[in-house]
Amino acid sequence: xxxxxxIAISGxxxxxxxxxxxxxxxxxxxxxxxxxxxxxxxxxxxxFEDISIYSNNDDYPLKDVLKKISESSKGEKxxxxxxxxxxxxxxxxxxxxxxxxxxxxxSDIKKLVKWYNILQEAKILEELIADAEEPTVEDxxxxxxxxxxATEGEKEEKxxxxxxxxxxxxxxxxxxxxxxxxxxxxAKKAAGRGK
Numbered sequence: 001x002x003x004x005x006x007i008a009i010s011g012x013x014x015x016x017x018x019x020x021x022x023x024x025x026x027x028x029x030x031x032x033x034x035x036x037x038x039x040x041x042x043x044x045x046x047x048f049e050d051i052s053i054y055s056n057n058d059d060y061p062l063k064d065v066l067k068k069i070s071e072s073s074k075g076e077k078x079x080x081x082x083x084x085x086x087x088x089x090x091x092x093x094x095x096x097x098x099x100x101x102x103x104x105x106x107s108d109i110k111k112l113v114k115w116y117n118i119l120q121e122a123k124i125l126e127e128l129i130a131d132a133e134e135p136t137v138e139d140x141x142x143x144x145x146x147x148x149x150a151t152e153g154e155k156e157e158k159x160x161x162x163x164x165x166x167x168x169x170x171x172x173x174x175x176x177x178x179x180x181x182x183x184x185x186x187a188k189k190a191a192g193r194g195k
Contacts, residue, residue: 002049003047003048003049003062003063003128004018004047004048004049005017006018006048007039007045007046007047007048008045008046008048008051008111008115009028009043009044009046010043010044010045010046011043011044013032014030014031014032014033014118015030015031015032015115015118016028016030016031016039017029017031019036022038024038024041025038025039025040025041025043026038026039027039031118031119031122031124032118032122048062048063048128049062049063053065053096053099053104053108053112054099054100054103054104055098055099055100056098056099056100057098060096060099063128065095065096065112066115066119066125066128068095068096069095069112069116070116070120070125070126072094072095075120075125075126076120077116077117077120077121078091078113078116078117078120079091079113080113081110081113081114083113085106088106088109088110088113089101089109091109091113092109
């Protein structure tokens, strides 16, 4: 499942999956109870793909934070969102020692652990983490044919082959287009001059 399809809606408890676009917003389905409704454009919607946790260095994308929580809790539920403020802060420091304590409030930590537990209970957390880790097409070290990563020597060869193949295809198409244009154009001109 695509991380951008998971959203939080301000003022609505739980998490939602985007099902379809509608005229005035998006149709969403609750991950908790599977009820559907239209989230109108006036709602404040946050996509999981756009959420990150502030740190003193680089901010952490939510997908990376969810992965860290999953690893630390061994794929099981983590601390509850109703835990004490001290427990929630300790959990966050253990998870991300350099998180920005001035900008990440206890209410944010509560949301984070609540979201994690909802996704874990719905059995879609592993799928989200796996999809976030899949190599992209831009990753030159990934071989699409057999789904494996290339070694350092192979990395250099594969882009060269791809460039040669890409260079040949457009050339062949251009020649075909030129031939068809050059055959049709004189015939029309000759017919026009003869009359």
